[in-house]
Amino acid sequence: AYQVDAWLPGSTLPLQPLERYSSVVINNLEASRLPFSASDIRTFVERGGGLLTVGGTRAFGLGGYIGTAIEEILPVKLIEPQTKKKRLN
Numbered sequence: 001a002y003q004v005d006a007w008l009p010g011s012t013l014p015l016q017p018l019e020r021y022s023s024v025v026i027n028n029l030e031a032s033r034l035p036f037s038a039s040d041i042r043t044f045v046e047r048g049g050g051l052l053t054v055g056g057t058r059a060f061g062l063g064g065y066i067g068t069a070i071e072e073i074l075p076v077k078l079i080e081p082q083t084k085k086k087r088l089n
Helices: 038-046 069-073
Strands: 023-027 050-054
Touching: 038 050, 038 069, 050 069
Parallel strands: 023 050
Antiparallel strands: none
């Protein structure tokens, strides 16, 4: 049996300390809106906790994770968002 606590930005759901969870899912959420600090999440993973990150328009490089403790534990390299300028003919 599993228990799931879901937190949404603006939610008043009190989360338990990270140590009480076996895994954390970050689903398309800006780094600045995380309910825990990036370094706390890194420590959680280093101690055996699971982390699943889901991309989107507010995740990874677009979400401000470049240079954070979470980027250090991801199996990918984050890059700055790229924009392409299109020329009208």
